[in-house]
Structure formats: structure tokens, C-alpha cells
Amino acid sequence: MAAEIKDAMLTFIWTEVMPDFLSEAPPATPMNVLGRSYTYAPTFEAAKAARSGKGAPVLDPQGGALEPPWPRSTGQRFWRFFLETNSPADVSGLHAWRGLLPFRGKVPATLSAEWLPGRAWHEAFYYPHGLALSVTVRIKDTLTLDQAVALAFKVRRGERFDVTWSGWYGGVTQPLTLDAFAQKALRQLRQGALGKEAALGVGGAGEPYTIFSVIQGEGVDPSVALPANGAVHRAFQALAEWSNSYPTDQLRDLEAGKIGIDSLKPVGHVLYGSKRGRVVWFPDTFGKPEGEVSSLACYHRNL
Secondary structure, eight states, rough: OEEEEEEEEEEEEEEEEEEGSSSSSSSGGGGGGGGGGHHHHHHHHHHHHHHHTOOOOOOOOTEEEEEEESSSSSSOOHOOOHTSEEEEEEEHHHHHHHHOOOEEOOOEEEEEOOOOOOOEEEEEETTTTTEEEEEEEEEEEEEHHHHHHHHHIIIIIIOEEEEOOOGGGGTOEEEEEEHHHHHHHHHHHHHHHHOOOOOOOOOTTTTOOOEEEEEESSSSOTSOOOOOTHHHHHHHHHHOOOOTTTTTTTOOOOOHHBBOOOTSOOTTEEEETTTTEEEEEEEHHHHHTBBBOHHHHHHHHHH
């Protein structure tokens, strides 16, 4: 039986390092609180209090509320391990500063696409040293491996999303490629944080970091090691490197692309990586019957 993918997640992450936040004379903008511990810490405390309903919102440059990076305080295993705490709710502003934690911000826009069998959403973050934007697409359809790769390339390279802006752009809907949306959103974040004349940050014009994970699928035996130079290997390289000529590209060594995984995992499990991409292929987990709790969405999120 050939592999079928029924549920997958694909995330793109753009980052900009903004040294101006940490300069001797940071710009006179609301976000200059990011670059100093004595202004960052109380702002983080205030944002945390507002999240729990115990204080007024801390406004971001787009008119939304600055929040801690986790979407909620419970069940956040990543942040618990990262911060070495029992609960993110217990993290002080100074602890957050030492961990270079970002504030969760907002780009006032929604993405939709009639051609996409699933949904797309985005998140924005203000770090003490820069900005980050992520766009995640959740694909829910029964697809062959080739169809899943083709759809991922439509998301990444060519098809347009209907982007509806609020806030600065006042309810305008535009057809934009993923890259066009990301650059416009990052410009909005940058100018809101540092002013209208803010220069492009380091890395701002680069390719995004990407993560592709199969969440639900079937037709793969997790007890069989993945063969080199086959269709799955080619899909891995395509989804990690995003070469438009992937169907005919020379495949690099499969073992060189694997990232270390616990030796106790099934031999068919692969975490494949390139310089700016990851592919999660854990068939023992994604092959569980629909309705069983899967940890793969959380694993994707942690990456």
C-alpha cells in the first residue's frame, strides 16, 4: 500500500535581528522597552497580569495586546522545560528577560484560500533583539505523497492567499503569495516597533525556516527502515530545501540528512533536516487510528 497523508502541518518562520533595540540610544517608540532589563521585566509582568485578567492590556504598535509567548499557561511542556519551571505562569519578568523570551504580538490580518484543503494562521513575536513571524498551514485531505508535496509547493511558491487586513490597512483584501504577505507583515511589525524609517533587519529578506510534519497518515510500516533514493527520500529533500527542480535534483545522502533520534524509536522514524528546513516522518505515531490523541502536532509546535 502506498503512503497516504491525511493530516499535515507546514510552518514557515521569518526572523529579523534588530540591533537598534539594544543600542545605547534606542528609538523613542513604544517597543523600546524590549532592549533593557529594567523596562522589559515590568512590561512582561504587566502583560502576564493582563493575560490572567488581573491588569490592563499592554498595547502593541498595531493596537492589539502584547502577551507572553505561550497561548495559555497550562499544558505548555516546551516552555516548562525551556524555562525550568513548573508553570509559565510562575515566570518573573527578569527570568523572562534572561531567557530572551519574546512577547506575542499581532499582525491585523487573516489568510484564507479556496484552493487550500485546510486553514492557515499566523503569529508575530517581538524579541529583545528582533522580530519573528510564523505562518502555519494545516492540510486535512487524503493525499498521496506526491500530491502532498505538490500542494506544499503551491503554498510556498506560487498560489495566492486572500489576505484581509484590518488596522493600518483598513479592511482591504489582497491576493498575496506567502512571501508577499510575510514581507508586508514584517514591514508592519518593524515600522510599528522602530518607526516609519526603520531599516530592514538582519535576515529579514532571507528564506524562511520551514517545518513539515505528517500528523495523520497510513500505508507506512514503521518497522522498516526508509530506503535511500526512493520517493520518500525525494519528498524529504523537496520539503526541506524547496528547490523548484526537486523532481530531477540529485539526492544527497539520506544518512547525512537525518537528525539524531532516540535509538529506541522505530527504525522507520526520520527527522530529516537541511540548513533551513525540517521534515517530521514518524509513521508509528501518525499511523495511529483517527480519534486517538496524537502528540505530533505538539512535536511540530515545539520544533
